[in-house]
Amino acid sequence: xxxxxxxxxxxxxxxxxxxxxxxxxxxxxxxxxxxxxxxxxxxxxxxxxxxxxxxxxxxxxxxxxxxxxxxxxxxxxxxxxxxxxxxxxxxxxxxxxxxxxxxxxxxxxxxxxxxxxxxxxxxxxxxxxxxxxxxxxxxxxxxxxxxxxxxxxxxxxxxxxxxxxxxxxxxxxxxxxxxxxxxxxxxxxxxxxxx
Ligand code: GTP
Ligand code: MG
Numbered sequence: 001x002x003x004x005x006x007x008x009x010x011x012x013x014x015x016x017x018x019x020x021x022x023x024x025x026x027x028x029x030x031x032x033x034x035x036x037x038x039x040x041x042x043x044x045x046x047x048x049x050x051x052x053x054x055x056x057x058x059x060x061x062x063x064x065x066x067x068x069x070x071x072x073x074x075x076x077x078x079x080x081x082x083x084x085x086x087x088x089x090x091x092x093x094x095x096x097x098x099x100x101x102x103x104x105x106x107x108x109x110x111x112x113x114x115x116x117x118x119x120x121x122x123x124x125x126x127x128x129x130x131x132x133x134x135x136x137x138x139x140x141x142x143x144x145x146x147x148x149x150x151x152x153x154x155x156x157x158x159x160x161x162x163x164x165x166x167x168x169x170x171x172x173x174x175x176x177x178x179x180x181x182x183x184x185x186x187x188x189x190x191x192x193x194x195x
């Protein structure tokens with residue numbers, strides 16, 4: 001996909017602020033710091049349109065980025081950040097849950113996991129929940145540049161097995177640093193949107 005235009009649209013704190021033009025939405029889920037914002041930037045070849053930070057738990061809103069006049073990337077708040085209070089987490093859960101279940105233009109969730117580590121309990125719960133509710137999901141293994149090439153297959157296997165991914169499914173390897181996986185990910189997105 002050729003990205004001619006990418007623009008930040010809104011940090012939404014509730015459904016009233018979601019765009020109303022019905023363009024398809026691709027949401028990014030994953031733990032804080034896994035590389036969601038970096039992935040968006042790499043997909044659209046912009047250094048810092050989606051704000052990245054070394055401070056985990058920064059993104060607390062649904063951040064909408066419009067790509068051409070074709071689709072939105074929706075950067076979801078990272079989950080599993082220990083310093084967030086229980087009450088906050090429960091609120092977060094409800095907010096995201098209703099977005100994922102009820103948002104009509106949502107076509108696909110990209111669930112990001114760090115290729116270096118086995119998926120956490122939160123990752124497992126999120127993936128299982130998405131499958132259970134029939135939300136289309138692809139797993140993206142980020143930070144591929146941080147693992148030696150020869151070790152990558154082993155790491156992918158751990159991810160596949162820990163998440164108990166259905167037969168024939170496997171994580172897509174990605175590096176925002178190198179641009180690895182970018183074309184494959186765009187191709188998968190296009191498939192899901194019937195473009
Ligand atoms: P929250 O907004 O807090 O949920 O985090 P996030 O998931 O958006 O992560 P973000 O993109 O801000 O990245 C977190 C840190 O990881 C930053 O320091 C990035 O530079 C780094 N990072 C992200 N992707 C990669 C990658 O593919 N390779 C390497 N080496 N570093 C990465
Ligand atoms: Mg972010």
